Amino acid sequence: MFKSIWRWIQRFSSPKYFYEMSAKLIPWFAVSALVIGVYGLYLGLFVAPTDYQQGESYRIIFIHVPAAWMSLFIYMVMAISAGIGIIWQIRLADMVAAASAPIGASFAFLALVTGSLWGKPMWGAYWVWDARLTSELILLFLYFGYMALQSAIDDQRSADKASGLLAIVGVVNIPIIHYSVEWWNTLHQGATVAKFDKPSMHIDMLIPLLLMAVAFKLFYAAIVLIRTRNEALYRDRNRRWVRELIEKL
Amino acid sequence: MLEIKSLECVRDDRLLFSDLNFSLDDGEVLQIEGSNGCGKTSLLRIICGLRLAEGGQVYWRGETIRANREDYYANMVYIGHLPCIKGDLTVLENIRSLLDTRSLTVEDDVIETALSKVGLASYEDVPGKALSSGQRRRILLAFIELAGAKLWVLDEPLTALDVQGVALMESMIIEHQQAGGSVIFTTHHGMQLDCEMRSVKLGGKEYMKASTWDEE
Amino acid sequence: MNWSEFFHMGGYAFFVWTSYGLTLIVVLMNIVSPMLQRKKIIARIKRTIKREKLTGS
Amino acid sequence: MLKAYYHLLFRDLRLAFRNRHELANPLIFFVLVVTLFPLAVTPTTEALRAMAPGVIWVSALLAVLLSLDRLFKQDYDDGSLDQLMLSPNPLVILVLAKVTAHWFLTGLPLVIMAPLLGMFMALPDEAISVLIYSLLLGTPILSLIGAIGVSLTVSVNRGGVLLSLIVLPLYIPVLIFGANAVDVAMNGLSVRGQLLFLGAVLALALSLAPLATAVALRITASR
Numbered sequence: 001m002f003k004s005i006w007r008w009i010q011r012f013s014s015p016k017y018f019y020e021m022s023a024k025l026i027p028w029f030a031v032s033a034l035v036i037g038v039y040g041l042y043l044g045l046f047v048a049p050t051d052y053q054q055g056e057s058y059r060i061i062f063i064h065v066p067a068a069w070m071s072l073f074i075y076m077v078m079a080i081s082a083g084i085g086i087i088w089q090i091r092l093a094d095m096v097a098a099a100s101a102p103i104g105a106s107f108a109f110l111a112l113v114t115g116s117l118w119g120k121p122m123w124g125a126y127w128v129w130d131a132r133l134t135s136e137l138i139l140l141f142l143y144f145g146y147m148a149l150q151s152a153i154d155d156q157r158s159a160d161k162a163s164g165l166l167a168i169v170g171v172v173n174i175p176i177i178h179y180s181v182e183w184w185n186t187l188h189q190g191a192t193v194a195k196f197d198k199p200s201m202h203i204d205m206l207i208p209l210l211l212m213a214v215a216f217k218l219f220y221a222a223i224v225l226i227r228t229r230n231e232a233l234y235r236d237r238n239r240r241w242v243r244e245l246i247e248k249l
Numbered sequence: 250m251l252e253i254k255s256l257e258c259v260r261d262d263r264l265l266f267s268d269l270n271f272s273l274d275d276g277e278v279l280q281i282e283g284s285n286g287c288g289k290t291s292l293l294r295i296i297c298g299l300r301l302a303e304g305g306q307v308y309w310r311g312e313t314i315r316a317n318r319e320d321y322y323a324n325m326v327y328i329g330h331l332p333c334i335k336g337d338l339t340v341l342e343n344i345r346s347l348l349d350t351r352s353l354t355v356e357d358d359v360i361e362t363a364l365s366k367v368g369l370a371s372y373e374d375v376p377g378k379a380l381s382s383g384q385r386r387r388i389l390l391a392f393i394e395l396a397g398a399k400l401w402v403l404d405e406p407l408t409a410l411d412v413q414g415v416a417l418m419e420s421m422i423i424e425h426q427q428a429g430g431s432v433i434f435t436t437h438h439g440m441q442l443d444c445e446m447r448s449v450k451l452g453g454k455e456y457m458k459a460s461t462w463d464e465e
Numbered sequence: 466m467n468w469s470e471f472f473h474m475g476g477y478a479f480f481v482w483t484s485y486g487l488t489l490i491v492v493l494m495n496i497v498s499p500m501l502q503r504k505k506i507i508a509r510i511k512r513t514i515k516r517e518k519l520t521g522s
Numbered sequence: 523m524l525k526a527y528y529h530l531l532f533r534d535l536r537l538a539f540r541n542r543h544e545l546a547n548p549l550i551f552f553v554l555v556v557t558l559f560p561l562a563v564t565p566t567t568e569a570l571r572a573m574a575p576g577v578i579w580v581s582a583l584l585a586v587l588l589s590l591d592r593l594f595k596q597d598y599d600d601g602s603l604d605q606l607m608l609s610p611n612p613l614v615i616l617v618l619a620k621v622t623a624h625w626f627l628t629g630l631p632l633v634i635m636a637p638l639l640g641m642f643m644a645l646p647d648e649a650i651s652v653l654i655y656s657l658l659l660g661t662p663i664l665s666l667i668g669a670i671g672v673s674l675t676v677s678v679n680r681g682g683v684l685l686s687l688i689v690l691p692l693y694i695p696v697l698i699f700g701a702n703a704v705d706v707a708m709n710g711l712s713v714r715g716q717l718l719f720l721g722a723v724l725a726l727a728l729s730l731a732p733l734a735t736a737v738a739l740r741i742t743a744s745r
Contacts, residue, residue, distance in 0.1 A: 045471075056475035060484045067488075086737070089301075103495060110491045114484040121477055138691050145688035152678045155261065161741040162674045166688055169670055169734055173692050176723065180695035187702065219492065226499045234506045237513065238262045246510050299604060300744045322610040331601025337540035338533075346602075349529035350609040350616075 013092040015232035016241040022225045029225065033218035040211030048204045060118040061205070066213040068111035068132070070220060071139055072174075074104030077224075078146070079171040082164025092228070094160035095235065097167065098150060099227035103220055105143035111136050131185035135178050142170045156235060250274055250310060250431065251296070251400060257304035258291050265291060267304070271449050273431050275399070278422060280448040281435045287452030289435040290330070293404045296433065297327045323351070326398035328406055332385040336378030340369060340388060343377055347392045355395055363391040367417060382409040390418065401425060403434040415440070526611040527619045534623035538592075549631050552585040556639045567644045574643035575653070575704035579697055581639075582632050582657060583664065587686055587693075589628045590668040593620060598676040598742070607743055613736040621662075621669050621732065629661030645708065652707035652717075656700040659720040666731035667692050673738035677745065695723060 011017060044062035051058040078100045085094035115133050116126045127133070146163050153159035236242045250273060257267040265288030273279055281289050294300035296307055298314045298321070307314045309321040334343050341360065348355055364370060367387040377385065386409050393401060401422075407415050415438065422432050423444050434440075474481045538545050559577045563569060597603040606616050636657050640650035671689035675681035703716035 050475065055477060057477035057480055059474070059481050063484060063488045102498075106491050106495055110488060113487055117480045117484045117487075121480055138694060141687075141691040145691065148684055148687050149674060152675070152681065152684050155745060157259075158677070158741055158745060161744070162738065165670075165734060165738050165741060166674060169667075169692065172730065173695075176695045176726075177691070180698045180719075184698045184702065219495075223495050223499065226503075230499055230502050230506055233503070233510070235262060237506075237510050238264075242510065243514065246507060246514065249507065294743075294745075297604075297608060299607060301740075319610045322608050325608070327604065327608055329601055329604055331599075331604070333601040333605055335537060335596075335600065335602070337537055342533075342536070346529070346533045347605060349526070349533070350605050350611075352526055352610060 009088075009090070013090045015092055015095070015236050018092055019229055019232050019241075019245075022229055026222050026225050029218050029222035033215050033222060036211055036218065037215035040208045040215055043204070043211065044208035048208055049202060051205075054122065057118060057121045058205075060114050062208055062212045064111060064114040064118055065209060066216045067107045067114065068136060069213055070216045071104055071108035071111055071136065071143075073217070074100050074107060074220060075139065075142065075167070075174070076171065078104060079164075079167040082160075082167045086161055086164050086168075091235070092232075094157075094164065095228045095231040096224065097164055098160065099224050099231050101143060101147050101150065103223050103227070105140060105147065107216075107220075108136055108140040108143055112140065129185070131182045134185070135181050138177055138181070139174070142174075146170070251433075252308040252311075253296070253305070254308065255305040256292070256295065256302050256307070258288050258295060258300075259303045260288065260291060266451050269305070269449075269451075273400075273433065275431055276426055276429050278426050278432045278442065278444060278446045279434075280440075280446060281433065281451060282448050283451035289451060290404055292451065293327070293329075293402055293433065293435065297325065297402055298322075299327075324398050325400040325402060326351075326393055326396040327402040327404075328389050328393060329404045330408065332382065332389065334377045334380070334385045334388055337376065339374050339376050340364065340380070341373040344388055344392055344395070348395060351396060353395070353397065360391070360395065363394045364388075366394065367391045368413065383411055383414055386410055387414060387417075390414075390421065394421065399430050401430065401432045401434070403432065405435055405437065407436055407438045407440065419443075523611055523615055526609065527615050527622075530606075530616055530619035531623050534620060535626060537596075538623070538627050544592075545627060548585040548589040548628050549635055551588060552581050552632055552635060553639065555581040555584060556642060560642070570644045571646075571708060574640070574645050575649075575701040575708075578636065578639050578643065578653065578704070579656075579660075579701040582636075582661065583690075583693055583697060585632060586628055586661060586664040586668060587689060589624070590665075590672045590685060590689070591682070592627075593624050593665075593669055593672045594676045594739075595672070603676075603739065604743060607739060613739065614732045617669065617732045617735045617739070621665050621735075624669070625662050625665045629657075629665055632661055633657045645704070648710070649704050649708040652713050653704045655717055656703045656713075656720060659717060659724055660696045660700040663696050663720070663724050663727045664693060666727040666735075669735045670731055670738055673735050673742055677742050696720065699723075 040062065044059060048059070050056055078097045081093040081100070082097040084090055085097060112133065115130075115136065119128055119130070119133070120126050146167055149166055150159050150163040153162055233242055233245075252272040254270055255267075256269040258265040258269075269292070271279070281292060283289050291300060295302045298307070298318070309317045309325075314321045333347060335346070338346065341357075344360055344364075345355075361370070361373065364372060367390045369384065369387055369391065372380075372384070377388075380388075386406075390406075393403075406418055410418060419440060419442055422434075422442060425432060426444050472478060472482075556577055559573060560570060563573065594603060597606065607613060609616060633654055636653050637650050640653050645653065668689055671685050671692075674688070675685045678684060699716045699719050703713045703720070706716065707713050
């Protein structure tokens with residue numbers, strides 16, 4: 001019983017099988033991301049009412065908050081798949097982890113930049129040591145560390161395992177970092193600065209926000225599949241299935 | 250005693266070997282042969298449990314070396330390319346710290362006998378940095394002798410040894426075999442061993458060409 | 466609401482549109498870079514195949 | 523098992539004491555960096571007091587970071603690390619021994635040196651004692667987390683910058699609470715919460731970091 005499940009997992013996690021399957025999945029994710037994203041943007045930019053405190057500037061929320069959520073979500077995905085790769089020796093999981101890092105880093109970067117663009121009208125400065133922005137910055141550093149370690153080790157397998165372990169250590173640390181930054185922030189800033197992403201959430205604001213979050217997730221799914229396909233091609237460059245595939249191209 | 254079953258090793262996406270099977274009984278000597286880069290060192294590191302194989306298992310007394318870790322490591326000693334000698338410790342301290350990792354307590358005079366056997370008599374207080382590389386390797390020979398292991402895994406044990414050193418290594422292997430121990434080794438130097446010996450050849454023609462290979 | 470008012474964003478046009486513009490850039494980069502990467506990898510494997518055929522191994 | 527721990531601990535300590543000049547280096551670095559701040563900013567008492575907790579803690583952090591290398595580098599280069607991993611004893615115990623040795627050789631001297639630096643930075647007495655407590659709780663965490671970082675990067679050539687890149691973000695909570703404890707003590711408030719937090723993180727690091735380090739060492743050795 002257990003053995004047959006294991007076989008099944010191994011078959012479905014073989015890079016070759018994944019490569020074939022993912023080609024069919026990507027268009028679905030991409031199209032639904034586009035549709036939901038466009039609808040979300042329409043609701044967010046045209047339908048959602050103006051915030052009575054922040055005026056129109058709050059509309060940055062529809063990308064800033066989903067981007068921040070995604071950066072954290074992708075880190076979790078990275079750590080979990082790296083853990084699967086380390087424990088069960090499933091190569092596909094390592095590939096997913098490696099493919100996720102640049103996407104997650106780009107979302108963290110986006111969250112930082114949009115956050116500071118939002119902060120300028122709110123606080124009068126592009127950068128304020130706000131708890132969320134600071135945590136996001138540290139998260140970006142964690143991504144950089146992962147990618148630096150991944151590219152510094154020559155042997156692919158060691159690189160995967162080493163950076164994967166770092167991702168897991170990072171995940172254990174994220175709550176601690178988050179808590180301590182939050183605590184540090186309340187000490188040093190008091191209540192003079194308005195809270196960041198809690199404008200009184202009107203339902204017409206909440207729906208586009210959630211739609212955008214879903215669109216971002218689908219977008220990530222499409223891109224991570226494309227990137228994992230690249231990883232599979234590159235890592236298996238000497239295996240027969242890749243050679244046959246390339247000769248056909 | 251030691252059994253290797255369908256071992257597979259991949260390095261930089263090159264298949265070094267696959268479906269490798271052999272076993273080693275008490276009192277057997279086995280040489281791993283093959284050209285540079287064919288995976289001899291990787292194989293020895295897999296046998297020691299330092300490197301994880303892409304497929305297959307290594308069994309010690311019927312159980313995998315992971316399951317039987319404590320017993321295996323108490324009975325196996327490995328010597329790699331590196332000398333494991335600290336320049337700031339004396340010869341005696343060096344050998345003691347090596348034995349400590351194996352949780353062995355050995356009397357001073359036993360160590361002295363072993364040292365004199367490998368040609369390092371009265372070197373006990375000399376710091377490691379004052380030794381030549383051949384002398385450092387000789388400390389390792391004394392360590393193998395004292396380790397009390399049944400299985401010796403030796404990766405290029407003749408590196409940096411002079412003629413007497415080579416002869417010493419050869420006689421030690423034969424002695425160990427006659428006492429019922431077993432040895433796996435690799436070497437690029439000719440080793441004249443006056444005993445029964447088997448060999449496993451890695452990187453035969455079929456593997457050299459097989460830079461392309463199949464899944465599973 | 467007319468279009469010029471919409472683009473004006475109540476005086477916050479710069480912040481809002483820079484944010485959305487940057488998002489667009491990041492999204493596009495995420496799409497383009499794996500495509501380029503794929504091209505590079507395929508070209509590299511093709512070169513390897515060619516080399517192996519030449520050296521006859 | 524306990525014997526294996528002591529043997530390795532004493533071996534590392536002995537090795538370090540054979541190289542006494544190297545032993546002092548992180549300490550001198552620590553004092554030197556702290557000295558730079560009054561020179562760069564201003565030596566007035568109020569200014570010094572305002573930045574003292576942060577400056578001392580950041581310097582301690584960097585001093586530990588610079589010394590992390592000696593945790594595994596030498597053993598990796600001369601092959602002793604392989605022998606340690608082939609020991610019949612659990613690798614976690616050996617990792618703990620190495621980390622303990624590292625703390626004795628860097629963390630503890632930093633703690634001992636702290637009162638002097640507190641005086642340099644015009645800290646009041648009660649703040650100095652809190653500085654000692656916070657360093658006493660915090661530096662072992664730095665060694666424990668650092669051990670994970672080094673064991674992942676020992677095999678990398680010129681891994682020094684890489685090591686700081688992956689370790690420093692993980693040090694942030696310790697820095698925040700350590701520096702804040704001193705800051706709060708200067709204002710005569712209770713620092714119980716901060717020290718308890720550091721203690722909790724220490725307990726967590728003590729139980730998880732050696733495991734992670736052992737796994738990391740296996741990954742590094744699997745070459």
